Amino acid sequence: MVLTAQGLGWQRLGRRVLQGLDLTLAPGTLTVVLGPNGAGKSTLLQLLSGLQLPSAGAVLLDGKNLSSWSEPQRARRVAVMTQDQPLDFPFTVEEVVRLGAWPLQLPKPEERAHCHLWLERLDLDALATRNYLQLSGGERQRVQLARVLAQCGGDTGALLLDEPVSAMDLRHQHLCLRQLRRLANTGLAVLLILHDLSLAAHYGDRVLLLKGGQTLAQGPVGEVMTGPRLSALYDVGVDVSFADGTPRFRSFVEDDAFFQ
Amino acid sequence: MTQTGRLSPHLLRRLLLLLLPPVMLLSLLVGPVSLTPEQLLIPGSRDFLILFELRLPRLLLSLFAGALLALTGASIQALFRNPLADPGLIGISAGAALAAVAALVFGGHWLLGALGPLLLPLSAFVGGLAVTALVARIARTPQGISVTTMLLAGIALNSIAAAAIGVMKYFSDELTLRQVTFWLLGNLHRTDWSSALLLTALALPVLVLLLREGQMLNLLLLGEQQARLLGVVTHRLQRRLVLLVALGVGAVVSLGGLIGFVGLVVPHLIRLMCGPDNRALMPLSAMMGAVLLTLADVVSRVLVSPAELPIGIVTALVGGPFFLFMILYRQRGRLWF
Numbered sequence: 001m002v003l004t005a006q007g008l009g010w011q012r013l014g015r016r017v018l019q020g021l022d023l024t025l026a027p028g029t030l031t032v033v034l035g036p037n038g039a040g041k042s043t044l045l046q047l048l049s050g051l052q053l054p055s056a057g058a059v060l061l062d063g064k065n066l067s068s069w070s071e072p073q074r075a076r077r078v079a080v081m082t083q084d085q086p087l088d089f090p091f092t093v094e095e096v097v098r099l100g101a102w103p104l105q106l107p108k109p110e111e112r113a114h115c116h117l118w119l120e121r122l123d124l125d126a127l128a129t130r131n132y133l134q135l136s137g138g139e140r141q142r143v144q145l146a147r148v149l150a151q152c153g154g155d156t157g158a159l160l161l162d163e164p165v166s167a168m169d170l171r172h173q174h175l176c177l178r179q180l181r182r183l184a185n186t187g188l189a190v191l192l193i194l195h196d197l198s199l200a201a202h203y204g205d206r207v208l209l210l211k212g213g214q215t216l217a218q219g220p221v222g223e224v225m226t227g228p229r230l231s232a233l234y235d236v237g238v239d240v241s242f243a244d245g246t247p248r249f250r251s252f253v254e255d256d257a258f259f260q
Numbered sequence: 261m262t263q264t265g266r267l268s269p270h271l272l273r274r275l276l277l278l279l280l281p282p283v284m285l286l287s288l289l290v291g292p293v294s295l296t297p298e299q300l301l302i303p304g305s306r307d308f309l310i311l312f313e314l315r316l317p318r319l320l321l322s323l324f325a326g327a328l329l330a331l332t333g334a335s336i337q338a339l340f341r342n343p344l345a346d347p348g349l350i351g352i353s354a355g356a357a358l359a360a361v362a363a364l365v366f367g368g369h370w371l372l373g374a375l376g377p378l379l380l381p382l383s384a385f386v387g388g389l390a391v392t393a394l395v396a397r398i399a400r401t402p403q404g405i406s407v408t409t410m411l412l413a414g415i416a417l418n419s420i421a422a423a424a425i426g427v428m429k430y431f432s433d434e435l436t437l438r439q440v441t442f443w444l445l446g447n448l449h450r451t452d453w454s455s456a457l458l459l460t461a462l463a464l465p466v467l468v469l470l471l472r473e474g475q476m477l478n479l480l481l482l483g484e485q486q487a488r489l490l491g492v493v494t495h496r497l498q499r500r501l502v503l504l505v506a507l508g509v510g511a512v513v514s515l516g517g518l519i520g521f522v523g524l525v526v527p528h529l530i531r532l533m534c535g536p537d538n539r540a541l542m543p544l545s546a547m548m549g550a551v552l553l554t555l556a557d558v559v560s561r562v563l564v565s566p567a568e569l570p571i572g573i574v575t576a577l578v579g580g581p582f583f584l585f586m587i588l589y590r591q592r593g594r595l596w597f
Binding site for chain 2: 049050051071072073074075076079080082084085086087088089090091092095096099100102103147151
């Protein structure tokens with residue numbers, strides 16, 4: 001087990017944002033977190049990455065309390081992409097990605113090769129010398145993802161990503177998620193916050209349904225992502241049908257009065 | 261030019277190194293009294309004394325003050341992740357000035373004592389440090405430092421400091437009043453060896469220590485959380501930077517008064533030319549700051565010769581409009597409305 005959360009809770013100004021959450025991120029597993037806005041998904045990621053200290057329970061990295069790890073050690077073991085990326089300086093795409101490789105402390109030529117690999121894999125090689133600030137929102141997101149992936153080296157055990165493809169077009173969503181799937185297959189524990197049910201079902205191994213700061217359900221994708229459960233999660237109707245063994249999700253509103 | 265439309269930092273460095281000797285020479289030779297080469301070689305002659313007792317320490321001061329102002333500007337911009345931040349804008353210089361004016365007005369007999377020469381820089385440092393810490397504290401949010409709050413707090417602190425300085429001026433006598441007013445305008449004309457050496461002694465460690473933080477500042481530009489996730493112990497880095505910037509700005513303000521816009525304009529110019537990588541930007545800023553402030557000092561000497569314009573007026577007259585153009589350029593992509 002790379003990362004484990006036990007009885008995790010967090011409150012802010014007396015409001016319980018998260019409570020009683022147990023979660024295990026195992027090597028080689030891609031776990032998707034689903035839930036409505038404000039369910040505590042991003043808070044969960046902040047706690048798992050050590051940006052916030054839990055007000056209850058604990059996060060263990062390799063069996064050791066996360067807060068007892070030093071920042072540099074932690075950065076070599078866990079790579080994290082938060083939703084908010086406040087970079088406001090005119091770095092080139094390649095410069096941004098190379099900042100991501102900093103924790104690895106590679107010699108310059110190796111660092112360049114390592115980063116070029118990620119630029120290529122995420123279809124960014126044509127943008128490498130462009131000014132980051134002049135890119136579109138989806139392109140920026142791809143650059144930030146490449147930066148976080150460039151942080152992964154031999155010691156990296158876990159990868160935590162908060163809606164990493166939310167602004168991307170369909171092709172790049174698949175392109176990026178395939179890379180994450182590949183990383184999971186090579187032995188990384190990957191945690192992914194997503195809103196797209198089809199992408200979640202297609203790329204995930206396990207899924208955690210989070211609502212009102214609590215776990216609604218948790219387990220393998222096929223068992224957990226059922227119509228009734230997803231309907232209860234999002235408070236709208238969700239139908240699941242199967243075509244050639246692939247799940248299809250359709251959301252609908254049963255009663256217009258619901259929105260009034 | 262590289263592929264990215266940027267000037268290579270090496271080229272700019274060579275250019276600045278080429279500019280430095282003639283600018284230094286200009287600063288040594290230009291002034292109300294023109295020096296003649298043959299006189300200079302006679303120890304004890306008038307020209308010799310002017311060169312070694314007045315112009316040389318003054319050159320040293322303008323070089324180090326310029327380097328410090330530009331480099332602290334670059335550091336503050338990275339610390340607050342805002343290309344338009346400046347020690348002046350967020351009140352650091354005003355805090356340093358307030359404390360220094362207090363020392364001038366109330367210092368009285370201490371100023372004449374053994375610790376006299378240190379009192380002004382020390383109080384300016386404490387004032388600068390207090391304001392920097394206060395601004396950082398006010399602007400602090402769980403997500404990091406809020407730039408808007410910081411600039412608003414800076415406006416408030418600037419006017420509070422200005423008001424407090426006004427009160428002290430109101431109650432001070434003629435002589436002190438004149439001293440304070442002239443000193444606030446920014447000035448290098450009363451430089452002697454003791455102040456030049458004091459600034460050099462303060463500047464060297466600050467410059468060296470700040471120049472080592474280039475890559476850390478790059479990481480900080482990604483965002484405070486992002487830097488932490490990459491393994492940077494951000495609160496320690498921030499504390500280090502705040503201390504060094506306050507020390508640097510305090511040193512310059514105490515010896516040269518308020519010299520605005522160098523810290524804002526120089527790093528910005530370099531960023532436009534060579535990109536935002538602080539590993540290249542910081543040393544280049546220090547060099548260009550030294551060159552530009554020395555040039556500004558020369559201009560301040562010749563413009564109304566044989567009298568002198570305070571150097572703070574020269575940098576504000578050039579830097580102010582330049583800053584406006586920069587804002588226009590950012591907003592509209594051109595230099596006019």
